Amino acid sequence: MKQYFYNERTxxxxxxxxxxxxxxxxxxxxxxxxxxxxxxFDGRCVGLCRSCAKHENKLRKEET
Structure with missing residues (x-):
């Protein structure tokens, strides 16, 4: 199971x-x-960092 963490400063x-x-x-x-x-929690659009988004997309492509 993935664990997400939100950096409150960035x-x-x-x-x-x-x-x-x-x-x-x-x-x-x-x-x-x-x-x-x-x-x-944040009440607005929260974006993944670039590295995490790239890794996530790579895993999704491998699944299909």
Missing amino acids: HRLHIKGYCKESKILPYHVRWFDTYDEALA
Whole structure:
């Protein structure tokens, strides 16, 4: 199961283990179990960081 964390300073969503940001966690993060929970928390469009989005797209293409 994926773990999402939201960096409150950069307003970016990350997936644990998908980018370098998740190796050394900043202090200002909130953890979520789903992408929808993160969207509900911030109340606006939350975007994945570039590295996480690229990795996520690659995994989706491999599944199909």
